[in-house]
Structures are given as structure tokens and as C-alpha cells.
Amino acid sequence: MTMIDAAPWITRRRRRFPPEAWAPLLCKATWDETHDVRTFLLAPVDGSRIDHDPGQFMTFQIDTPQGTVERCYTIASSASRDGGIEISVKRQAGAGSAHLHETLVPGATILAFGPSGRFGPVSWPGEKYTLIAAGTGITPILSMLRTAADRGIALDATLIHVSPTEADLIATQEIALLSRRLPHLTYVPIITRGPGASRPSAGLLNSLAPGLADSTVLCCGPQSFMEMVRAAARDAGVPPERYGEESFDFSSPEAEITPAADTPVRSISFARTGKTFECAETTTILSAVKAAGLPLPSSCARGMCGTCKIFKHSGEVTMAHEGGIRQREIDRGFILPCVSRPLTDIVLDC
Numbered sequence: 200m201t202m203i204d205a206a207p208w209i210t211r212r213r214r215r216f217p218p219e220a221w222a223p224l225l226c227k228a229t230w231d232e233t234h235d236v237r238t239f240l241l242a243p244v245d246g247s248r249i250d251h252d253p254g255q256f257m258t259f260q261i262d263t264p265q266g267t268v269e270r271c272y273t274i275a276s277s278a279s280r281d282g283g284i285e286i287s288v289k290r291q292a293g294a295g296s297a298h299l300h301e302t303l304v305p306g307a308t309i310l311a312f313g314p315s316g317r318f319g320p321v322s323w324p325g326e327k328y329t330l331i332a333a334g335t336g337i338t339p340i341l342s343m344l345r346t347a348a349d350r351g352i353a354l355d356a357t358l359i360h361v362s363p364t365e366a367d368l369i370a371t372q373e374i375a376l377l378s379r380r381l382p383h384l385t386y387v388p389i390i391t392r393g394p395g396a397s398r399p400s401a402g403l404l405n406s407l408a409p410g411l412a413d414s415t416v417l418c419c420g421p422q423s424f425m426e427m428v429r430a431a432a433r434d435a436g437v438p439p440e441r442y443g444e445e446s447f448d449f450s451s452p453e454a455e456i457t458p459a460a461d462t463p464v465r466s467i468s469f470a471r472t473g474k475t476f477e478c479a480e481t482t483t484i485l486s487a488v489k490a491a492g493l494p495l496p497s498s499c500a501r502g503m504c505g506t507c508k509i510f511k512h513s514g515e516v517t518m519a520h521e522g523g524i525r526q527r528e529i530d531r532g533f534i535l536p537c538v539s540r541p542l543t544d545i546v547l548d549c
Contacts, residue, residue, distance in 0.1 A: 214245070214246075214247040214248070215247055215248060215249075215250055216243045216247045216248060216249040216250070218250075218313055218314060218315075219508075219528070220312070221260065221310045221311070221312050222243065222244075222245075222310065222311065222312075223243075223244045223308045223309065223310055223311075224241040224242060224243055224244065224283075224284075224308065224309055224310075224311045225241065225242050225243070225244050225306070225307075225308050226239055226240070226241055226303050226304060226305050226306065226307045226308070226309070227240045227241065227242050227283060227305060228240040228305055229303070229304065229305065232287055232369045232370065233366060233367055233368075233369060234366065235289055235290045236287055236288065236289045236290070236335060236367075236369060237287070237288055237290070237299075237300055238275065238285050238286070238287045238288075239285065239286050239287075239288065239299070239303055240283050240284075240285050241283055241284055241285070241286065241309070241311070242282060242283030242284075243283075244308060248281035249274075249281065249283070249284050249314065250281075250314075251274050251278055251284070251313075251314035252278055252314070252319055252321040252322075253274075253277070253278045253319045253320065253321070253339070253342040253343040253345075253346040253347075254273070254316065254318040254319020254320070254321070254322075254339040254340075254342060254343060254417075254445070255273070255274055255313070255314040255315060255316045255317075255318070255319065255339075255342075256271050256272060256273040256274060256313065256314065256315060256316045256318075256339070256445075256504070257271070257272065257274060257284070257286070257311045257312065257313035257314050257315070258270070258271050258311065258312040258313055258315065258498055258504050258505065258506045259271075259272060259299075259309055259310065259311050259312075260309065260310040260311075260312075260496075261295050261298055261299060261309070262298075263295070263298045268295050269496055269497065269498040269504075269506045270295040270296070270498060271498055271499060271503070271504040271506075272286040272287075272288055272338075273286065273338040273339040273342070273419075273445070274286065274314060274338075274339075274342055275287045275338040275339070275341045275342050275345075276342060276345060277342065277345035277346045277348075277349045278342065278346045279345075279346055279349035279350055280349070286338070287335060287338050287341075287369065288300070288335070289334065289335045312505065312506060313505065315503075315504060315505040315522070315523055316445065316503065316504075316522050316523070317522035318339055318417070318419070318443055318444070318445035318522070319339060319342070319343055319417070319443075320343060320415075320417075322443065322522075323415050323417060323441070323443040324415070325414065325415030325441060326355065326415075327355045327356070327410065327413060327414040327415065328354070328355065328356035328357070328414055328415050328416075328417060329356070329357050329359070329408045329410070329411055329414040329415070329416045329417075330343070330356050330357065330358045330359070330417050330418075331359045331361075331404065331408075331416065331417070331418045331419075331420075331428050332358075332359070332360050332361070332418070332419050332420055333360075333361040333362070333399075333419075333420030333421060333424045334361070334362060334367070334420060334421075335369065336418075336419035336420035336421075336424075336445075336446070337360050337369055337370070337419070338369075338419075339419055339445060340358060340417070340419065341369075341370055341373075341374075343417075344358075344374070344377050344381065344384070345377070347381055348377050348380040348381055353381075353383060354381050354383060354384060355383040355384075356381075356383070356384050356385070357384075357385045357387065357407070357408045357410075357414075358374070358384065358385065358386050358387065359387045359389060359404065359407055359408065360386070360387070360388050360389065361389045361391060361399050361420070361424070362388065362389070362390060362391070363390070363391050363392045364390055364392050364393055365388075365390060368388055371388065374386050387407050387408075389403070389407075399424065399427065400427070400431075401427065401430060401431035401434060404428065404431045405431065405435060411431075411432065411435045411437060412435045412436040412437055414437075414441070415441045415442075415443075416428070416432045416437050416441065416442045416443070417443050417444070418432075418442075418443070418444040418445075419444065419445045419446060420446060421446065422446055425444050425446055428444075429442065429444065445503075458479035458480075458481045458482060459481075462479045462480055462481050463479070463480045464477050464478065464479050464480070465477070465478050465479075465480060465514075465541035465542075465543060465544050465545060466478075466544040466545070467484060467487060467488075467541065467544075467545045467547065468544070468545070468546045468547070469493070469546075469547055469548075469549040470512055470546055470547065470548050470549065471548065471549060472549060474491070474493055474549075476488070476490075476491035476493070478540075478541050478545075480540055480541060480542065481540065482540065483536065483537055483538060483539060483540055484516070484534075484536035484537075484539050484540070484541060484545065484547075485497055485500065485507055485536040485537040485539075488536060495507055495509070495536065495549065497536075497537055499523070499537070500537045501521055501523075501537065501538065502518070502519065502520030502521045502522070502523050502524070502535050502537055502538035503520075503521045503522055503523045504523050505523035505524055505535065506523075507535055507536050507537050508523070508524055508528070508533050508534070508535055509533065509534060509536060509547050509548060509549060510531075510532055510533055510547070510548035511532050511533065511534045511545060511546070511547055511548075512532070512546040512547065512548060513544075513545070513546045514541065514542075514543045514544055514545035514546060515541075515542040515543045516534055516539040516540060516541055516542060516545065517539070517540050517542060518534055518535060518538055518539040518540075519538050520535050520538050521538075523535055
């Protein structure tokens with residue numbers, strides 16, 4: 200009789216994966232969700248555990264023939280499972296996702312940063328939820344459903360998932376199984392192409408979720424889709440404190456303000472390299488870094504992903520972020536250059 204090694208079945212993960220530093224993850228397995236969406240099971244190389252809240256994301260360094268790029272992907276797996284995380288990535292034009300599909304195979308490693316973000320029930324608590332997603336925007340919501348099922352949480356939610364065709368819907372069979380463990384979950388798929396297709400609209404959302412005004416609304420998808428949902432929720436009477444959204448459509452970063460002739464200009468210095476450059480008070484530090492031709496990892500340019508996070512030795516900035524940095528990190532002196540503008544001369548740890 201052939202004996203099966205028991206080692207893979209034994210959990211010895213106790214040390215925490217460092218959330219504030221780049222560290223390698225090992226690809227343990229992959230599988231296709233649809234014709235263009237693939238899920239990757241990733242685990243820390245050192246056997247540590249990844250602590251995350253349902254709805255959070257991680258930032259990944261992808262080495263492509265065109266150079267290294269950073270991309271953010273939501274953790275789709277349950278927050279109750281510490282043996283690794285799952286990300287589901289749609290193959291799109293561009294170097295990032297296409298390169299992942301081609302090269303991130305079992306046995307390969309990838310550098311990751313995080314988890315980060317404040318999207319989900321931890322940051323947006325509620326008694327009843329309306330969860331609205333388009334395409335792979337369902338991945339943070341899958342983490343919420345899987346976590347609720349694992350922890351026995353009596354989740355009361357309506358899930359509306361918009362996809363082009365039935366073949367593009369992600370995890371439909373699993374959601375059906377989760378519904379048996381989450382009896383107060385209502386799943387409503389919407390198809391936008393072919394027979395029986397519907398066009399997502401405020402009227403349709405209100406008809407599918409009649410209790411919209413009394414629920415906490417969480418939305419994830421492309422910017423134009425979220426703008427429609429946001430307007431529908433506002434018109435239905437959902438207050439801002441009960442509406443949360445997340446998107447990794449970074450095609451439209453915050454517009455820069457053109458400095459006036461009399462705008463104060465500050466000096467930005469890198470402590471370790473000795474590099475110094477100028478930055479107007481109306482310009483983000485990240486934009487000034489790029490204009491000076493200096494390297495600094497970045498991804499979203501909106502204060503969401505945390506990729507550009509850096510320690511500030513001295514100086515004062517104004518910073519309006521969207522969840523990419525924790526308050527305790529701010530208290531320690533970290534900033535996000537992508538959404539920070541200098542009020543004085545600044546010295547950064549770089």
C-alpha cells in the first residue's frame with residue numbers, strides 16, 4: 200500500500216505575513232472560473248498566515264518583459280482560512296493580467312504587499328446588505344459570503360451580479376451552495392447581452408432590491424457602473440455612511456492642479472539617496488517624483504492601494520486617501536505620496 204505524506208495536511212502557520220512590506224507568495228494551484236478569469240491560490244513562502252478582513256485587497260509586483268508593474272487584486276477567499284489566499288484575475292489587454300495568466304503557475308512566486316483597504320462589512324457594518332457587482336467586482340463580495348458561511352454569520356443580503364453573458368458569471372454553482380448555508384441570501388444575476396438581456400439602471404436596481412433604502416450598499420465594478428449605482432442609492436435615500444464602493448479601474452486618476460505663478464514651491468528630499476527636487480504645494484508628491492525621473496513604486500494614484508506608502512522623516516503634508524493607509528501608520532509618520540501635497544519642505548525615507 201502506498202502511504203500518502205501527511206505533512207501538507209498539517210497546519211503550522213502561526214507567524215503573521217508582514218502587511219507593511221513586500222514579501223513572496225508561492226502559487227500553489229490555479230483554475231479557470233470562466234474563459235478569461237483565472238483563480239490563483241497563493242501562500243506565503245515562509246509558511247506564515249495572512250490576516251485579512253473580507254473585502255480587502257493585496258498589491259502585487261509583476262515582472263513583465265516591459266518592466267515591473269504593480270497591480271491590485273481583491274482577496275476572494277474566506278478570511279477564516281489562513282492556509283493561503285485566492286485572487287481571481289480577468290485577462291485583459293496590457294502587461295499585468297496577461298503576464299499573470301501566462302507565468303504564474305504552481306511553483307512560481309510573486310511579491311505581494313498588504314492586505315490593504317477598507318471595503319467590506321468590517322468598515323461598513325449593517326444589519327441588511329445590498330451587494331452590487333459587475334464582472335470581477337464580485338471577488339470581494341465572494342470573500343464576504345465565504346467568510347460569513349465559515350463563521351456562521353446570519354448574513355441578510357441581496358447580491359446583484361452584472362455580467363455580459365451567463366458564461367461570464369463567476370462562481371454561480373458555489374453561490375448556490377453558499378445560499379444553503381446563508382438562507383437569507385438572495386442571488387440575482389443580470390445578463391447584459393443576448394436573449395433576455397437587461398440594461399443595468401437605477402430603476403432595475405430598485406426593482407430587484409426593493410429594500411435598498413434600508414440596507415447598507417456595497418458596490419464594486421468599473422467607475423461608470425459605480426457612478427450609476429451611487430446615484431441610484433442616493434436617490435433611494437441611502438445615506439453616505441451606509442454606502443461603500445471599491446474599484447481598481449485606475450484609468451482616471453485624480454486630476455492634478457496646475458500651479459499658479461505664485462504657488463509656493465517646497466523641497467522634497469530622499470534621505471537615503473540624497474536626491475532632492477521641487478514640488479509645488481498644489482502638486483502631489485508622486486507627480487513631482489515622476490517629473491524628476493526618480494523611481495517610486497505606485498499603482499492606483501488615488502490613495503487606495505497603498506503601494507507608494509513611504510515614511511516621512513520630517514515636514515507637513517495634506518493627504519486625502521481612500522483607505523490605502525491605516526491611521527496607526529499615519530500616526531507613525533507614513534504617507535501616500537500619490538495623494539499628499541507638501542505644506543513645508545519634506546524629507547522621505549527613500
